Amino acid sequence: MATIASAPPYAASATTLNEESGFMGWLTTVDHKKIGQLYLYTALMFFLVGGIEASIMRYQLMKPNMHAVSAEMFNQLFTMHGTTMVFLVIMPLSAAFFNFLIPLQIGARDVAFPRLNAFSYWVYLLGGLFITAPIFFKTAPNGGWFGYAPLTTGQFSPGPNIDFWVVGIQILGVASLAAGFNFITTIINMRAPGMTLMRMPVFTWMSFVVQFLVVLAFPVITIALVFLLFDRIFGTNFYNIQASADPLLWQHLFWVFGHPEVYILILPAFGLVSEVLPAHSGKPLFGYPVVVYSGIVIGFLGFGVWAHHMFAVGMGPIADAVFSMTTMLIAIPTGVKIFNWIFTMWGGNLRFNTAMLFAIALVGEFTIGGISGIMHSSPPSDLQQTDTYFIVAHFHYVLYGGAILGIFAGIYHYFPKIFGHMMDEKLGKWHFWINLIGLNLTFFPMHFAGLLGMSRRIYTYDSGQGFDSFNMMSSIGTAILLVGAIIFAYNFITSRKNGAVAPANPWDAGTLEWSIPSPPPEYNFAEIPTVTSRYPLWDLQHPERTGEIPHSGPEAGKIAEAHSVPVHVESETRTARQLGIPMPIPTLKPFFAALLMSVMISGFLVHKDVSEKLGLVLLIGGGIAFAATMLSWLFSPLEPEH
Amino acid sequence: MTSDHGHDAAAGGHAQGHAEHHGPTTKTYLVVAAVLTLITAVEVYVYYTPFRHSPAFVPTLLVMSALKFFTVVGFYMHLKYDHKLFRTLFGGPFLIAIGTIIALIFLFSRPRA
């Protein structure tokens, strides 16, 4: 049970007869760890795209009256920047961690539906390419990331731009929903013996809450998009004001989805930080149950605050008061988490490496965004701030200062587990400090520009309104962020192969995923352990850390069953085949199902913008081919017969 | 792996036997069908009576509809007899959906200037 000094040679033995290698290996994989890596690579690529879009905008806004891009192009850039960062970067980066970590943290060999998992990824990739490609042809969506109708109806946006957005988001929704059902089932039903809900690592807990938000919020945007699609293609009246439609219908439906979506973006980062801080403080998370319950409360309340995005439309005093109060309420469980993280560090033996620095930075930066959020939970003050750069500053502090910093903390922390090599700490620290300076220089001045009256989404501005220097600062900050991104990319790419070899538990962390080799073998756990604690590895190696936690400590009576395996550090180097562990068969079917489904849905766009006949062919032909692929998928076994 | 299957079948058999003691029988299902038919008949009947203009008409219909809804969910979808996990997985989202519908109707019922 000694810690392993160097990683066993998995790279060589990982490929079995069961598994394709190379390109086909990736295309046919149903292994949650490989799918997690695919999400990671793809989302980082889209991060680059979204970052370049932001940089072009910041260049355009650097000085008054610039014309680096056209006004129309600017509309496309801010629409795609928002859409990309929300749907193609933060959500999938979180999904990368859901995929990689959830089965490892709960002691499972894969997710509940491995092929559905692959399907989710391919749908995400295809939907992402579908929605991103048009910007290269100057026909990208241009209605803002929340696509307010009636602006986005055929009457005011006749071109194909919005069709790409509607159809693309619809495709991406399928990926998120399928993943949501999958992870809920996985967490409920695949926990190792003894892994009770109150022993689950906090990342898994936050992911669990997020999946419920996904499966309940996405149907609403699906319906709102169906209405918009029908209005645009079939001439229905959902958003047609001349037919007495209500101009607020889209706004309400969108934000019923949109606010839970905010928590979908931030809670996984909270979960990651709740793993990183205890590991590098050498202390259990302070107030674990409170962190868990506050996450659940945030999830529930998240469905009751949506109209605070709409204070400016005149909903009347009752609605304004109710949504203002629920919004102030939701700040409580969020603030509670901040204190939990601070007290986790209090008196701990802090290790200031890159992952820890990013996690600490999240606590501070997210708080800035949280406080400006409380400021516009009050309708009178929101009326001053709405649709100004103050709001832009707010949500970038929440999403960059919160979600992205948390995800960077997660990447530095889990890189050794994912790739079996350590990331370079020196470059990591450069990345961190440059990132921290760039982030604050970019987004903090936006508060002032906003309060001075600068509208968000504005194409350019005249000098003499007091915006000039703030905009210059923001643009310089963006350039600094780009430098940080380059350092990160270099570190990420080179460390994958050349970083120091990672042991099973390089951070001396306490949760189950660190009990298996880095990178984990295809089957994860050679023997599924029986869990008796929140920090089972610390019970073994640092009993002084866990002595006082309830739900912990060896329960002598329960683990004494003959066949149960206590938690131990595994050093198994054999393949699944040698160990007789059945693994799912790699298959192309999820990829084809995703492809055909995307072709089918894109038939709507082709029907409207290219050719009605061809569109029908795609819809019907794609539908039949999709159904046939699904049937053949459902009737083929997951694992080899044994 | 044969032993695994055997074990599983035994566990499944036990669970089924368990359900058999408390679960519905064919007779229960047919009684439920009769009740559903009756409620539907009453629903359509009151639609054609002067009761239709009474202020109690809408609440009465909503109650009858809810009764049918939960009868089908409870008996035919076995939620009354099944693992409580399924009740949670259905009940939570159902309540959020109802709450959202009510909130939206309230928000749109105010005349705006």
Add this chain to the structure above:
Amino acid sequence: MSHYTTTGLEHRKIGFWTFIGSECMLFGSLIATYLIYKGKSLVGPLPHEAWTDPATGHVYKAILNIPVTSMSAFSLLMSSVAMVLAYEAVKHKGDGTRSGIWASSKLWLWATIALGTTFLGFQSFEFTSFVREGLTMRRNLFGSTFFTLTGFHGAHVTVGVLWLISMLSIDYKRGLTPKDAPTLDICALYWHFVDVVWIAIFTLVYLIQ
């Protein structure tokens, strides 16, 4: 599958109940929109009252046909009874507790499919007659919301019928056995859910004015 599960329950069933929870929000959004736009249409035909076109003087009757829809709602309701009996027949096949028609999974699957198809027949009759009377998706807010809501439901019923047909064809090919009960259970959950959605729609759209 013979894998260990934490709760002892099937993955598929847990995943499917989650899906049904998600569907509650899907139909919830459709129903909420229908109710929000109720009575807001500028032109007829209208669901519960006659409307005279001021330009042409043409009188559009109240368009909803309660007797026909009552029959279709009843056939969908009874299909749920047939579905649960089909499930029972499969679950207890060979254990001697069911005999005669109660043991025939094929009979009850056929009945479920027939009743579901009857519902779809009524719906296509309803849709075509509405279009003939001048109500289309583009005509007014009622047309847009009505056709989308009931159309979404009809699409769900169609998927359910296809699913049932595939179960029935398995029954003919190799016979459904108690081992298939969990698979049929999921199909049945879907079918009953589609039924309860119609219970709500029938009251909210058709009976309440």
